[in-house]
Amino acid sequence: MAAVVLAADVPPPPEPITVEQAINDLLSMLYRIRHKLQTLIDYYIFPDVTPSAVSDYDPRLRILQTRLQSLSTLSYQKLPYIISNSDQVAGYYLNQVAEQMHNSVHGIQRIFTSHYDRDLEDRQPFIAIWDAITYKKSQIGELGRLHPSNPRRLRAEDMRPNELGSFCRGALQISNGVDRGRISFLESRDLSEGNRRKLKAFGGAFLTWQCPECSYRVRYHVSSSNTSNIYTTDEIRQHGGLAIKYRSLFLAKSHLYLPPPGTTTRVIDLRRRNSKIMIPSPLKYGCVFCFAHGHDLVRHRSAFTTPQALAEHIALRHTRPTPPTLMLHLFSVAIEGKLDDARKRWDVNLL
Template identity: 50%
Template sequence: MAALGEMQPPPPPPIQIRQAVDEVINLIVQIRHKLTTMINWYIYPEIVPSEIKAYEPRLIILQERLRALGTISYEELANLVDGSDGLASQYLLQIVEQLLTSVIAIEKIFANHYDPELHMKRPMNTIWYTLDYRGQQLRLVAGQPMINPRRLFPEDYRGVNVLGNFCRGAVQILNNRDRGKISFIEKKDLKEENSRKLRDFGGAFLYWECADCAYKVRYHVSNSMTSNIHTTDEFREQESAAIQYRSSFLARSHLYLPLASTTLGSLGKRESLTISSSTTKYGCLFCASKGKELKRGSTAFARPEDLAEHIGTYHRKPLPPSILLHKYLVAIAGKMVNDRLRWDLNFL
């Protein structure tokens, strides 16, 4: 316990996610440099033991994960994802904790096998304390959304819906606040492939209709366990892009399509504007998360097939950062980090 009146260091302030990413990348570079220096000093030209050699690829993997996190625009991500800074800080904390463990383990290996006095020299002492400090700052960021009852949701940041931008309804469904309406599709409105599917598998086709704009998407249900857009086991395939996706992914990606309002006497009537096949309906969530402007033909598209083609071409290799994969319910070869979750997009 500190003596009475002894000054305590002030608690660390929160840190901006972008700054944290850049600084932890710099610390990994320093750790790798220290590791190489210690190998050259204590071991070279002998063969490096496997337990030491294994740390370099681990550090490279962590470095690549950080660089991927560095491609995200956290200002724009806040417009899409609830508590984006808090969520990102959790991913960063995992990396920081792995680095802290690596620093201790590397020093222990060299001390046990080459230099018993290394415990007192602590060649990575400054790096360890800096990492620990950044970890404390990130924990503050991670806890901020939970202690702020007045925090705004992403759809609140967006304000009024704007043509050519993600709809508030899409952002709500992205953050598990789906307010969409469900309606039955009449037989006369079914496409030939829809009718064929009903003959083969039964069930029904439904519309998910956005509560904030004119967008709607159809999906098939076959039993009571898969009776809504979030549970249906139906998916669409895009063989040319080696991906699979569900109608719920399209709903999460839809752009604002305006409604027309007309007044008949004292009754208000809400009507959809005519939506043609050439209307831009979908934006790429991965591009938007990196701060790219939604532009028709490059990051915004009229058809689901065009969106899928873009994602398969530009976001399959390299894969988006893990925070986006998890938040946007993306699977790799059908595998999710959390097996209890259903994927919306699957990279084959």
């Protein structure tokens, strides 16, 4: 006879939570774990030397604390505008931290139970924290389903229409794994002197990636069939004295909406028609790291007219400290040439 499951036996679903709340709650639990660990050390070990098997836990917990504090600097209200399914992505990183907290709690209690006090197995000093982490993991697991920062579940490219001064839909598409860009051969008359020198030295050709949503285009050099697109080209851009290297793909991901030529309207005061009017260069690039931290795109501060200006800004503002791990991974940012996965290639290298 099949067992009958009563409604009362089914645990209620976890209460909804935001990413910000989850981070704060995990930080609070980390403080409790570290405090309880120190209490156990003071009671069972002090004044003797603390064995490394015990003392090594606090540095690990501090690393988790630093990760959470770094994630807390992001604006989870703005992330949906550049990262599709941003709550689910954030939940992945938070769940990793929660899992390591679980492992630490289990390891600490096992050491003290095995070597200092068998009665701790019954008293279970970490049981309340263990249960709290378990419940928090269930709440974090719901982030990808509920999308509290983006209830309409829109893709990043659909969060707002293309408009001047904002990231282009084409940039958001390629940042989120959808590339509808067009490729064309760069004519000889459009080559710069630097381009010509590179062709003379290395051969190959220059291609351009054309955004499908605006008039932005970026050129890149290819020299073999294995490096014949914007994802695989081995061309590296750098500017003398700057602690950063990057590839053209990062520029494509960072570009702002540029209207087709001839579609912009300029209003000029006829009384000043004989005077010289300085029209500022159009903004072409935005800093995804500034935007992710909640800053608007502002000329000279987080929005720029040239690749070099963007690179100078990132080298100055985002190397100490580096962006949170979530941003490093999503935008393929290496630190001194190292990525989380050695098989991947970087689009930005912070030196």
